[in-house]
Amino acid sequence: MAITDNTNFEPKILAFCCNWCTYTGADLAGLNRMKYPDNIRIIRLPCSGRVNPQFILRAFQKGYDGVLVCGCHPGDCHYTSGNYFTRRRFLLMKRLLEFAGIERERFQARWISGSEAGKFRDTILKVTEEIRALGPNHRMKEADIYD
C-alpha cells in the first residue's frame, strides 16, 4: 500500500454512549455551545454494559475508522456494575482487535460523566486527530475483501 497523505481524510467514528453519563455530557457540550469535529456519530444506549462485542465488530466491518465506548466513571454506574463489565470486556476485545491488526487508537474506551462536557469535547478532538493520522481502516472493512 502506498504511503498516503491523511490530512484531507475525514475519519468515521462511532461512539456508543451511556445515556446517564457521556450522552448527557455530549448534550451539555451542546448546551455550552462547545465545538468539536463532525466526524462522530453517537448511538445512545442505557448503559455501556449494553455494548455487545458484536456491535464493535460490525462497526469495523461496515467501514468505521474508529469506535469509542463511553461509560460512567468506575464506581458511578447508574446500574451499579455495568461499567465494570464494560471495562473487562473492552480489555479482552482490545487484545483481540490488536491481534487482528486493528491499531489500538481505533478502539478506545472513556469514562465521561454527565457534567464533563469539556472532557467529552477534548476526547472527540483527540480521538479524531489520532484516527485521522492513522488513515482509513481497511483491515476489517467488508467491501475491501471484494475489492
Next chain:
Amino acid sequence: MARAGVFICHCGSNIASVIDVEQVAKSAEQMTGVVYAATNKYACSISGQEMMKQAIIDHQLDRLVIASCTPRMHETTFRKMLGKTSVNPYMLEVANIREQCSWVHTDKEKATAKAIDLVRMSLAKVLKNQPLFTSSIPVCKKCLVIGGGIAGIQAALDIADGGYEVTLVEREPSLGGKMVMLDKTFPTLDCSACISTPKMAEVGAHPRIKLMSSCEVSAVSGYIGNFEVTIKQNPRYVDHDICTGCGLCEEKCPTKLKSSFDQGLGQRKAIYKLFPQAVPAKPVIDAQHCTKLTKDKCGVCAKVCPLGCINFADQESYTTDTFGAIILATGYQLIDWGSHYPEYGGGAYADVISGLQFERLVNASGPTEGKIKRPSDGAQPKSVAIIKCVGSRDVAKAHGYCSRACCMYAAKHAHQTIEKIAGAQVYIFYIDVRTPGKAYEEFYDRTREDGAVYIRGRVSKIYEENGKLICKGEDTLIGKQVTVEVDLVVLETAMEPAANSGQTAALAGVSADKDGWLTEAHPKLRPVETQSAGVFLCGTAQGPKDIPDTVAQASAAAAKVLGLLAKDELETSPMISAVDTSKCSGCRFCEQVCPVKAISMIDIPSIYNGQKVKRTVAQVNSGLCSGCGACSAACRTGCIDLLGFTNKQILEEVDALWQ
C-alpha cells in the same frame, strides 16, 4: 410495510440556523419506509404536536422519527402525544440534531449532512421497533426509615401522620441520634433535648410507627413499591416486652464504664439506658463489658429484676418485612481527630476536647450538670481556645469539604463559655466565618460583642506547659505568629458519614461520593431521591448540615414517600429485558451480571427425543429489571434482549450510518 413519518424541528433558529431542515426533510422522504416527511417550527409546542397528530391520521403513519433536541428533553413529551393517537408510544425514535449537531458544529453543509445521517440512523432503528406496553405493580403501603436521629424521627412522624405505617430502625438502644446530645441549638439557644425528646416520645407512642431499636438492616431485595427487607435485632439481654424500665438493674449493676453518650466524660453501667429520656425507656446490656456475659460472674441485674426480664441467653434474631419505600437517614459521626492531628496532642491532653464533648460538659443533664470543668482536674477554665475546621477544609490532613454547622456552634460555645464563666477569655481560630442562615450572622455579631476574640488562622501546634495548654498559630490578618495560653481547647471537628452508612446504603442500591456521603439523584432538582427508585435520603447522611436543614430535608423525603404510597399501583417501564426461552440454554450468565437480581431460573416442560423433559431457562422479573442491558451483552446464545434497545435495532443503527 412500515409507514414511517419523519418530522424535523426548527427549534426556532436553534436548529434551523445551522442545519438546512428542508434539505433534511427532502432526503428523509427518499428513505425506505418513509411515507411522509415535514418540518416544524417547534415540534414540542401544542401546534407542533397537533400537526404531527394530523399527519398520523392523514398518512396512516405507524411509527415516527422526530429530529429535534436530545431525547432526554422531549422523548417523554412525544410519547405522551402518541398515547393519544393510534401509534404506540414506543414506535418513536428521536434524532438528536440540536445538542449533538446544530449546537456543536458551525459548517452548515457538514451539519446538514450529519443531521441526515442521524435521521437515517433513527429511522433504521424505528423500523425495527415493536409496540411496547407498560404494566403495573402493586405498592406496599409501608415505609422503612433507617436511622433514628432527628432526620429519621421527623420523616417517620410525617409519614405516620400522613396515614401510613412506618418501621423505624435504629442501631443504638435509643432514638435521638446526635441532636439529643447537644445542649442548646443555635441561633435561638433553645434547649436541644427539650425540643427533640417530645418528638422521640411521639415516635415511641405513635400507633402507626413500629420502633426497632438495637436493630440493623442486613439485607434488601425487591424494588420500588415492594422492598423485601431483613432486619437484624441485636441481642439486648433484656425482654423489652415485659420490662417496665424501673431502673433497679441499672442502679445495682457494679460495672462502671465510660458513657459513649457523654462522649467518655461521664459514666454508665454495663446494663444501661443510653440517657435518662431514652426511647424506648428500657435498658440493654453491654455484652462486651457485662461480667456475667464475659466471665460468667455477677448476674446481679437478674437477681434484682422484679419481673425476670433479664435473659443472658438472648441472641440476635432476624425478621423480614415488605415496604413500599425506604428512607436512609443514617446520619454522621465526628472525625477521629486524634489520628489526623498529632500536632494537637493526638488525644494525649485531657483538656483538648471535641465540640460534642463540650456540649456534654455544658449540658445541664451532662456529667458535670452543666458546669464547664476541665476534664483533667475539674477546675473551671478561665480561658478557652476554640479551633474551627479541624478535619474540614483541610485536604492535606482530612477532608476538603466544609462541615457547615461548626462556625455557628463555635460561636455558640464561645457565647456559652462567656455566659457561664465570669471574666472568661475566649479565642476562636478560624479560616472563614460562614453564617448563611436566618439570624445566624446576627448571632455571630453578638458573640463578638460578648467579647470572643476571633483570630484568623489555623493552629499549628498545641502543647502543655505548666498546667496550661499553649496554642501556637498565625494571625493571617496581621501576618504574625500568635501564641495563646489557655486552660481548655475545644476542637470543632469535621462531620463524617456514620460508620457503615455506605454499606447500608449499598444494600438499597444507593451509592456514596468520594467522601462517603450518600448521593442524591440530582443535586438541585431531586435532592431527596436517589438513583434507586423508591429509596430516599435525608439529613447528614447526604452531606454535612445543621438541624433546620436536616428537618426540612426529612420532611421533603417524607413528602416524596407519601406521594409514592398514595398510589395503589405503579406503572413500570416496558423497556426491559425479555427472554426467548426457545434459545436459552440456562447457562446463568445473565443471572450473574444482573445488578438488580431481576433474573432467576425456572424449569419449563420441553420435549427431547420424543421424551417429556424439564429444561432450565432464565426469566426476568419485570418489576425489578431496570433495563440496563447487561444481560443481553453477556448472553452467549443471544436469547435475552433489551426491548427498546434490541441487538437488531442497534445493529441497524450501525449499518445505517454513513451510507
